[in-house]
Amino acid sequence: MRYRFLGQILATVLFLVTCLAKADPEITVEPTPAWVKTLTPVDSTQLPQGSVRYHLSNSQILHQGKDQQSYFQLKMEPLNQQGVGEISELTFGFYPAFQHLVVHDISIVRDGKRLNRLQKAAFKLFQTERELSSKLYSEQWSALYILEDIRPGDILTYAYTIQGSNPIFERSDFGRFYLSWPQSVDRRFVRIISDQKLNYRFNRRDHPVTVSRHQSNYVYELDLRDVPAVLAESEYPTWHDPLNYIQYSGYSNWEQVNTWARGLYAIDRTLPGSLRKQLDAWREESGLKEAVNKAIRYVQEDIRYFGIELGINSHQPRTPRATLEKRYGDCKDKALLLTSMLAHLGVHSSPALVSSSRGRDIGRDIPSPGSFDHVINLIQLNGREYWVDATAAGQGIQLRHKGFFNYEHALPVAPATRTLKRVEPSFAEKSLLSTEIEELFDIDPADNSAELRVNTTFSHLKAEQVRRFFLASDSEQIKNSYTNFIATYYPGVDPAPLISYSDNLEENRLKVSEHYQIQSFAKLSSARKIFSLYGSGIVQYISKPQRPIRRSPLALVHPVDIRQRAVANIRGELLWQEALGSTEIDNPWFTFSRTAELHEDSLSVEFVFQSKSDHVNQGDMSEYMAQFDKLDKALHYQFWAKGKASDQRNNSKEMKNLIKSLINK
Structure with missing residues (x-):
């Protein structure tokens, strides 16, 4: 996940991804450290909106060689009952092997009066392993504090310090602080103190940084007011972070890191x-x-x-x-x-x-x-x-x-x-997600049924993805997965297909063979049976964006090379088909061609797709959507056909009508 909602981010933003040796977690309640700068309240011009108003996000950090102290303060106000639910559970994450949690304040202001809610005995400690799904075990701990009697209009403030840093680092003076979130913040304050001079940069938007010297330390301060919310978009590339942050480091070059x-x-x-x-x-x-x-x-x-x-x-x-x-x-x-x-x-x-x-x-x-x-x-x-x-x-x-x-x-x-x-x-x-697909349809228009055989060859990176699926799945899971994919296009598919695969580890290629029986193959429209062939192997790599109007680039799967050839053998007469020959689409994001050929008793359609980019810039979305619609339409090839049995039924119907006419006369 690229980012969490503000309440979750702010509880963990000061922590580096580190690990833990065995230690007993401990919480201390102490006054705010002397090195922390006290802030005076300021007015905001932002109008309250949403479920929670964030009045202040205050991050201050002190670097002294390997030692580090990270102070955090958050002041927020629930505007309704939903907001009450969002802020009533506070979670503090830390690594007891080298970090110590010190809590300074948990209080609310109600009707102008400050009410102290900090009780050390109310903390509940438990171990959390968020990375176990990725096969990593680091023994992070969390301290949970459940607030009681919180009401809309209360102003909740909590503050704490994490003391200590991972000793594996030769120095602690590097990190980043987020300056914006999907929610607006009335005031965002960041103060970085270091015994070494720091370099810094902003991710999205530059802000003035006040640099000063205090005793032997360098002090860097940002004081932002009325920070607007950032629209929470999805489907953006991994290298794009829509949220603004300041990154800083005492390292001057990559050689020092090396x-x-x-x-x-x-x-x-x-x-x-x-x-x-x-x-x-x-x-x-x-x-x-x-x-x-x-x-x-x-x-x-x-x-x-x-x-x-x-x-x-x-x-x-x-x-x-x-x-x-x-x-x-x-x-x-x-x-x-x-x-x-x-x-x-x-x-x-x-x-x-x-x-x-x-x-x-x-x-x-x-x-x-x-x-x-x-x-x-x-x-x-x-x-x-x-x-x-x-x-x-x-x-x-x-x-x-x-x-x-x-x-x-x-x-x-x-x-x-x-x-x-x-x-x-x-x-x-x-690096290609390379796939070659051969489909052979044996279609009986009279019964509106078809037999489908598919041979697919996966290469290199794509072969490895499919190989892992087959190694991790039993035969029923495999059949279910493949059948449901085919049913997306042909709902009448029999749920008991024949699926097999052969693996060439020497060349890193994997071949999958599929055999299906399909009923109700064609769709009826105006008494016509409309048969369809799909570029289904391409569809899984493209999708219509959930947000076509966006501020972030749209991620695309890349690099992709798909070649799919569908041959339809028709037991009957082909009455009409879409245009034969080639249809081509070429743009900055992909190239595509569809070639349809008519043979003596069969119709073949070949789809070829190659990606050209891993993203679409937000300013190009209108043109990309137009190209996407062209592609979406071209991936669907239609034709009409009738079977031999249809002629017999029509002749029989005509004979019955003639007999009825003679009898009436």
Whole structure:
């Protein structure tokens, strides 16, 4: 999720993604620290609207070398009962191994009187693992405080400090603060104090920053008034964040970040003797290239992906020996293990830091360790560079054919690294979501039924996605999934199809064969049976945006290469069909062609779609929608047909009418 609603964001915005060693969580109630600047109330010109009015969001942070204190204060007012429900539960997240939660204030103002609601005994502590679904375990804790007797018109204020930072970082002076949300804020105040000079940038809109010196510290302040709400849009690219934030860092360049990272990876990389012998045997038996393939496959398939990120292991990998003993590891553990195995084979490889969610957006970042949340490998072999994700499974055997994950920018953890490096595929087709579909329809217009056989070949990245589906699903799940997809276009499909697949791991291709029986194949319109062929393999990669009028770019699936050919054998007479020949659409976002050909007893339609961009700029939405409508129409090809049995029934009906006429006479 790109962002949460304000109440959730503001409760966690000061925390870096870190991990936890075993420790007992503790909450302290203390007065506001002396270093925190006290704010005086200000008037707002914004009119109350929605369910909650946010009067003040106040973030202040103190950096002293590795030490960090993060203060936060929020003042809000429920405007109705829905708002009361939204603010009545306060949640504070922290990592007890290196952080301490200090609460300063929980109070309300009602009818001009301040009522203290802070009671230490009322906090409920529980462990939260938001990342378990991603196979990561870090032991974050939450403190829950349930407010009683809150009414519309009350002004709730709460304030707290998180003391401490992850010791794995050599310095704490980097981070970001959001300055806007889907809700408006009367006043947004940010104060950053550091013993080192900071660099900073804004994501969307620049604001004046007051810079001063206090004793030996640098002080940076922003004081924003009447911050408008940002429309909560969806379907935007991962590299686009519609909310404005200030990012800051004491690092001057990526080389400094690389130096920090290299220190984390400067650990014992010794491999067990048994694994060294195995690597030597692979090289002797099959040559260097095949030994590399087997080493990658071993780490991807035989070492389970799971991360227990406690203490320094949030960013520092475990030794290859430790990973091998446990038979599992997270991204950095697996990346270092693979690097060590390839080094034994004489192949240069290095771990590379990437962002799994932001892609190219980190290219705009001020250098800091906070830009990264994932680790992959950069491998140099036979004059080529290969980017390999050791956490990926089901990628086949050959490095040449493994699918490519486009993280766009990376920081290789290597002595020569001075800046971010562009992540590019070693071969262009590796990044494609490539599919070839052959459909054979045997249509009986008289019975309005059809037999459908489909052969689909998936390659590279798309083959890996489908392979994981087949490996994770039983036969009934597979049949159900495929049948429901076909039923979207042909509702009369029999629910018991024949589905099989064959897998070519050597070339990273997977072929799926489908066999369906379909009743009520055509739709009746004005006594005509209208048959349809669809470019169904393309439809799943395009969709009409939920918000065509938007302020953010629209995300598109890219790169995609789909070729679908449908052949309709007709047991009867073809009465009419849409135009034969080619229909072509070409624009900045995709190219498409549809070619229809008529043969002696069959009709064939070929659909070809290739994407050209991963997004549509908001200013181009009108033109894109016009192109989308053209494509949507072209993906549906219609024809009329009648069967031989239809002639017999018509002749019989005419004979009956003639007999009736003679009798009447």
